[in-house]
Amino acid sequence: MLRFLVRRLLGAIPLLLGVAVLSFLFMQLAPGGPDALFARNARMSEAQLQQIRQNMGLDRPAPEQLLRWIGNLLRGDLGISYSQYRPVTEVIGDVFPNTVLLMAVGLTLSLVLALSFGILAARHPYGFFDNVASFLSYFGLAMPVFWFGLMLQLFFAVRLGWLPSAGMVGANGSGPLDIARHLILPAITIAIGSIAGWSRYVRSSTLEQLAQDYVRTARAKGLVDQRVIRGHVLRNALIPFVTVVAIDAPLYLTGAVLTETVFSWPGMGRLFFDALTVRDYPVLMGILILGAVLIVVGNLLADVVYGLLDPRISVR
Amino acid sequence: MSLPRIDAVDEPVAREAVAAGAPSQVASGLPEGRVAALAGLAGSGDRPARSPGQLALARLRRAKLAVFGLVVLAALVLAAVFAEAIAPYGENEIDLFNITAPPSAEHPLGTDELGRDELSRLIYGSRVSLLVGVATALLATVVGIAVGAVAGYYGGGVDALLMRFVDVVLAFPAIFLLLILFSITGSSVGGVILFLGLFSWMWLARIIRGEFLSLKERDFIEAAHAIGVPDGRIIVRHLLPNVVAAIVVATTLNVAYAMLAEATLSFLGFGVPPGTPTWGNMLNAARPNYTTAPMLAIAPGMALTVAVLAINFVGDGLRDALDPRR
Secondary structure, eight states, X not given: OHHHHHHHHHHHHXXXXXXXXXXXXXXXXXXXXXTHHHHTOTXXXXXXXXXXXXXXXXXXXXXXXXXXXXXXXXXXXXXXXXXXXXXXXXXXXXXXXXXXXXXXXXXXXXXXXXXXXXXHHHHSXXXXXXXXXXXXXXXXXXXXXXXXXXXXXXXXXXXXXXXOOSOSSOSSOOHHHHHHHHHHHHHHHHHHHHHHHHHHHHHHHHHHHHTSHHHHHHHHTTOOHHHIIIIIIHHHHHHHHHHHHHHHGGGHHXXXXXXXXXXXXXXXXXXXXXXXXXXXXXXXXXXXXXXXXXXXXXXXXXXXXXXXXXXXXXXX | OOOOOGGGOOSXXXXXHHHHHXXXXXXXXXXXXXXXXXXXXXXXXXXXXXXXXHHHHHHHHHHHHHHXXXXXXXXXXXXXXXXXHHXXXXXXXXXXXXXXXXXXXSSTTOBOTTSBBXXXXXXXXXXXXXXXXXXXXXXXXXHHHHHHHHHXXXXXXXXXXXXXXXXXXXXXXXXXXHXXXXXXXXXXXHHHXXXXXXXXXXXXXXXXXXXXXXXXXXXXXXXXXXXXXXXXXXXXXXXXGGGHHHHHHHHHHHHHHHHHHHHHHHHTTOSSOTTSOOHHHHHHHHGGGTTTOTHHHHHHHHHHHHHHHHHHHHHHHHHHHHOTTO
């Protein structure tokens, strides 16, 4: 197991290096180069511009910049933000918790609902509940996330006025309760796609297990349905599900960008758009790398968890 | 297109293709599409639990859904092709007396902030959506086939290199990268097709590679080698026909994915140039006024949802039809 882990971790390094090099190249390709932000400033004299370039190391040849950037990256230093004149790690660190909060609540919501709906549907396949759930999940998968968010906003915030329509903290509200109220609609928005997808997955893998011989044995010895499902079926059905979740979860980052845009949630999505508008390349590259790390870690976790949960799979 | 020699299909290619369509959405990140989703919707795991009657029923239901999808899709294509004849107004025709007007007999879905007829723009918008969807999917398919075929057929170092490249592309948080690319190059329909296409081929490549790796060991390939058939011909004439099912299904599902992605990018203001009627652009434009004119936000999203739903149904139907093991 340990050897497997080490090997996988070592394998992830070239992957992330590839991402780092590619994102660096994109920045170099950008019109005006990485210092466009400063060059566009009309009040800046040529001498000042040169000074900034020198300070930021932008006057060095590109390969040297790349090596230095990667070297700093390995030490956890993502450089200085062009627009906020603070370390990128700090800039991202300020808003990352908000995004993590949104992602975590959304993830919990979809796990709970996907499991409940999936199991309920599997109890009576092709029954009423199953059919309704199947119909709805087709829609859930076909809907654009951001549009669903807009509709929630329109109905529950604008029309009914039950919940705040945007932001994370109200004008005169404060405290966790206020944040929770602001969190409800974005969390549903970010979760809807995976509720739809995962519940179908739980349903089919539960059904698959229900058809196994050990279920017949359990029933034959007199266990009630509920105990069969909880004690036997779920344990087996959840193994593949856990890996699916680990692979999908990092992609919540994408959902977060869209959701944050619709609901003006102060997180990574908004930071990204701000940075994009002013061409703050160090921040953009930092976000790219962070996203890649999340995806790679998710995939790694999927492999590891798979091996841990299922003793039949030997991980080498 | 000739159908695959189904007897030679060793793996349930088609079913994996579903997993192909979905993760390509996942990988490209934009809409919430999932591996699990389509695998689950396909109901691939629940076969043992069903009686023959239920099985037949499910098949019938899926066929019905596929037919429904085809009908909707046909209507959509007709609307796009004959937009001039069908749309009550021109795409940029302005009615100054009706600005952000609610739905009426004159304007069935109301008018937008410039007094343009929403229904007409919706109809014209289907053109770009469909164009982007189909062109992107085809581009992704071409790249996916090329990379997958070369990697799978030649194996060894080429294979390792190409697959590591696939890993890197998959590790990119695609939405961020796409937005950066568009902010650099500016928005254009061609750009949307190119960039989306270049980020949706990876799963198809993986599937084709996997199939080729096992297929190339089979006797009929060895026979082809023995009589001196050149590599290119073996790939195109002997190997590819065996994975047509996977390709068709993955391409279909990719069309839906690309349409969603285009709308997402346009909604964020980075896709198709603003002003061009596309469903994403209309949603973007509707945002400032959507509290007073909700129909402007509701209608394009509904159109998109129905279109994607229809394509997904067709994709599922194709998978059922092409998979001999169902």
